[in-house]
Amino acid sequence: MLTFVAKRILLLLPTVFGVVTLVFLLRPLIPGDPIDYMLGENAVAADRELLRVQYGLDRPMIEQYGQFLAGLARGELGQSIQSRRPVAAMILERYPATLLLAAAAMVVALLVAIPAGVASAVKKDTIVDNASMLGALLGISMPNFWLGPLLIIVFSIQLGWLPVSGLGGPLHIILPAVTLGTGMAAILTRMTRSSMLEIIREDYVTTARAKGLPERTVIFKHALKNAAIPILTLVGLQFGALLAGSIITETIFAWPGIGSLVVNAIYSRDFPLLQGLVMTISLSYVFINLITDLLYGLADPRIRLGGRR
Numbered sequence: 001m002l003t004f005v006a007k008r009i010l011l012l013l014p015t016v017f018g019v020v021t022l023v024f025l026l027r028p029l030i031p032g033d034p035i036d037y038m039l040g041e042n043a044v045a046a047d048r049e050l051l052r053v054q055y056g057l058d059r060p061m062i063e064q065y066g067q068f069l070a071g072l073a074r075g076e077l078g079q080s081i082q083s084r085r086p087v088a089a090m091i092l093e094r095y096p097a098t099l100l101l102a103a104a105a106m107v108v109a110l111l112v113a114i115p116a117g118v119a120s121a122v123k124k125d126t127i128v129d130n131a132s133m134l135g136a137l138l139g140i141s142m143p144n145f146w147l148g149p150l151l152i153i154v155f156s157i158q159l160g161w162l163p164v165s166g167l168g169g170p171l172h173i174i175l176p177a178v179t180l181g182t183g184m185a186a187i188l189t190r191m192t193r194s195s196m197l198e199i200i201r202e203d204y205v206t207t208a209r210a211k212g213l214p215e216r217t218v219i220f221k222h223a224l225k226n227a228a229i230p231i232l233t234l235v236g237l238q239f240g241a242l243l244a245g246s247i248i249t250e251t252i253f254a255w256p257g258i259g260s261l262v263v264n265a266i267y268s269r270d271f272p273l274l275q276g277l278v279m280t281i282s283l284s285y286v287f288i289n290l291i292t293d294l295l296y297g298l299a300d301p302r303i304r305l306g307g308r309r
Contacts, residue, residue: 008293015286023279024068077279078272082264087276091258095280097167098257101180101250102242104173106235108181109188114224114231116185117192121200122219132189139186148179148252165254176253180246184238191234195227202226236292240285 052058056067071078077087120132155175156164163172199205200223208218250259258277265274 008290012286012290016283019282019286020069020072020279021065023275023282024065026275026278077276080270080273082268082270082273087272090261090273091276091280094256094258094261097255098243098246098250098259101173101176101246101255101257102239104177105179105181105184105242105246106239108177109184109238110235112181112185113188113192117189118196118219118224120189120193121196124197129193132193136186136189139182139189142182144179144183144248145252147182148176148249151175151179152252165252167256176249176255179252180242180249184242187238188231188234192227192231195230196223199223199227232292232295236288236295240288243281243284 056064075088080087080090116132120129123129152164152175155162162175166172205218205223208222246257247259247262250257251263262277265277
């Protein structure tokens, strides 16, 4: 197992370096000039030049890249142009809230998708199957920017059951988690159903039934366990998507995560902050994929043993 983990981490290093390099190279492609935003278009040339020197924008790109890598090695992401605060500190303040929201949304998705997908596969071509697939179709068809305000109107304004926005007690996370997790639940339901339909036709499932094992044991211990690999793949990929896709949901519910930071950084042309946020989201994808690979090895020993039997 240690060899398997070491190989995955070594393969991760060039990916991380590539992500860091791409994030830096995207910076010149962002339209607008942050100096204009800070000083205004009527600022004198001397003030503009002084600010460019202060933020290192006057130096050649290769030199800026070297300083960027040196800062990363020290755990520094530069200073926000708008707030003049360290970018790393700003991200660390907000990132836990985004992780909390993404995790809550994934829990909502799994609690809905696994039972619905399993029931749909076991009761194939029945009313249970049709209802599950219809629900999945509706869930994947509802965008967050529509579902979020709808939930606010119904459960916050009309019924008064749940708070509208912000991060306070446990009730504050329900609406944004449901908003973010609904589309995920729809995708996972379809994947669970598809994987289960393949597994329940296998001979070992038929053998388990022939031995007289309870149907619940056959389905959840034998079939679902062996159908877990494609489900794990999708969960890993979609959890990374939740981190990036939470921007709209966080904006709707005024959730104090990195979503509002991304919006503000784009609006103010805050290159260092936007660069740090994009890199944070990208590296989150990379490390979540690493965790998914490690879970593969736990779920199926043949994977960590390189396919040897």
